[in-house]
Amino acid sequence: MLKQGKILYGGLAALDRELRKEAWSGAHYTIVVDENTFQQCLPLLISSVEALQEADFVEVPAGEECKTLEVAAQVWQTLLEGGADRSEVLVALGGGAVCDLVGYVAASYKRGIRHVLVPTTLLAMTDAAIGGKTAIDLGGVKNSIGHFYPAQLTIIEPDFLDTLPPTELGCGLMEMVKTAAVTDPVLYQRLLAIPAGQPAAKQDIVAAGRIKSRVVKADPYDHGIRKILNFGHTFGHAIEVYRQLPHGLAVGIGMKAAMYLSVRKLGLEEEVYKSYSQWLTSQFAALHIPLAAFTLKDIEQMLPLMHQDKKCAEGELHCVLLQEIGAPVIDVTISDNEVRDTLLAQKNIC
Numbered sequence: 001m002l003k004q005g006k007i008l009y010g011g012l013a014a015l016d017r018e019l020r021k022e023a024w025s026g027a028h029y030t031i032v033v034d035e036n037t038f039q040q041c042l043p044l045l046i047s048s049v050e051a052l053q054e055a056d057f058v059e060v061p062a063g064e065e066c067k068t069l070e071v072a073a074q075v076w077q078t079l080l081e082g083g084a085d086r087s088e089v090l091v092a093l094g095g096g097a098v099c100d101l102v103g104y105v106a107a108s109y110k111r112g113i114r115h116v117l118v119p120t121t122l123l124a125m126t127d128a129a130i131g132g133k134t135a136i137d138l139g140g141v142k143n144s145i146g147h148f149y150p151a152q153l154t155i156i157e158p159d160f161l162d163t164l165p166p167t168e169l170g171c172g173l174m175e176m177v178k179t180a181a182v183t184d185p186v187l188y189q190r191l192l193a194i195p196a197g198q199p200a201a202k203q204d205i206v207a208a209g210r211i212k213s214r215v216v217k218a219d220p221y222d223h224g225i226r227k228i229l230n231f232g233h234t235f236g237h238a239i240e241v242y243r244q245l246p247h248g249l250a251v252g253i254g255m256k257a258a259m260y261l262s263v264r265k266l267g268l269e270e271e272v273y274k275s276y277s278q279w280l281t282s283q284f285a286a287l288h289i290p291l292a293a294f295t296l297k298d299i300e301q302m303l304p305l306m307h308q309d310k311k312c313a314e315g316e317l318h319c320v321l322l323q324e325i326g327a328p329v330i331d332v333t334i335s336d337n338e339v340r341d342t343l344l345a346q347k348n349i350c
Contacts, residue, residue: 005150006153007156007209010155011157012049012118015116019052024051027051027087028087029088030058030078030079030082032058032090032105033059033098034095035062036062038059040120040163041160042057042093044159045118052091062097066101067101072136075105084109084110091115091117092117093120095124095128096119099117101134103146104134104146106134106149107134112149116152117151117154117155118157120164122164122169122176123172125172125205126175126205127208127212129151131216131220131226131229166197166286167246167249167287167289170283171247171248174249174251174252176191176200176205177255178231179211182229182320183228183326184211187211191204196283196286232252232254233251233254233320234254234311234318234319235254235257235306235342235343236250236252236254237250237305238302249287249289252280252283256280257342259273259276259322260273261334261338268321268324272322293344296340302343303336303339317333317334318333319334320332
């Protein structure tokens with residue numbers, strides 16, 4: 001059974017205490033940052049955690065651009081040239097993309113070294129840094145190469161959220177809503193009550209993270225119940241690549257499409273779809289992101305992206321749909337014509 005590492009909600013003080021323990025004695029650390037976290041987050045990390053004050057660091061591109069074989073090879077090369085052995089510990093300081101990259105590099109270097117995740121975005125704190133999935137992109141297909149390789153530690157430091165622009169907070173909120181939509185009707189309603197442009201409460205951030213942790217523990221290799229966390233992603237990944245939108249916002253749109261299909265295929269109440277649609281529109285308006293409908297030409301170009309998604313099987317598109325909030329159904333087969341109908345029916349979906 002794949003063993004999940006510790007998730008600590010005590011911030012950098014908790015990380016400092018943990019790395020003083022005997023289990024980390026003799027470790028050498030390399031911190032992987034992007035150009036944003038290098039300036040905004042690295043000073044706080046170094047000043048707060050004594051064990052990291054002599055660490056090396058590697059800077060990688062921000063966002064999805066870091067999730068390539070070329071960037072992974074640069075990090076491996078840096079480790080080799082620095083003489084890193086299996087006692088080396090990689091520390092990811094960044095959003096979901098940096099966490100994905102560091103996990104992938106750690107899983108592969110010397111057949112596996114330890115790594116620690118210090119997510120700095122709301123999306124990473126509640127989703128990307130929890131669960132042990134690591135990946136890079138290949139050929140324009142998200143997360144097409146990767147491992148299941150949990151971090152030994154994941155540290156949630158809410159102070160990092162103060163460095164984020166509204167778009168990043170919106171991305172994280174979308175993923176929190178996704179988690180709640182498939183597991184917890186009460187949390188779902190609480191999140192939809194957040195006024196447009198306002199941040200989520202710390203207690204809801206913790207709740208969303210712990211829900212995902214429980215789902216992952218029940219199905220670490222993503223063969224069964226963990227698939228519910230793919231809600232919104234069959235459409236969302238294609239939208240993300242085609243429209244060059246941030247991941248969380250694309251998933252938010254993907255959930256709207258999935259709810260539309262859920263009404264027609266599983267009998268989800270239409271009011272659930274309408275209320276979510278209104279909430280999504282208000283969130284995009286608060287972020288000043290223009291909305292536009294998909295054309296048939298757009299959809300024909302997106303369909304190949306959807307068929308490349310790892311959730312496809314035997315050439316069929318599979319989707320997570322909802323019977324009601326908190327009652328998801330996994331592996332629902334949808335046809336290309338249903339995709340066309342769904343996206344053409346959405347007005348101002350993005």
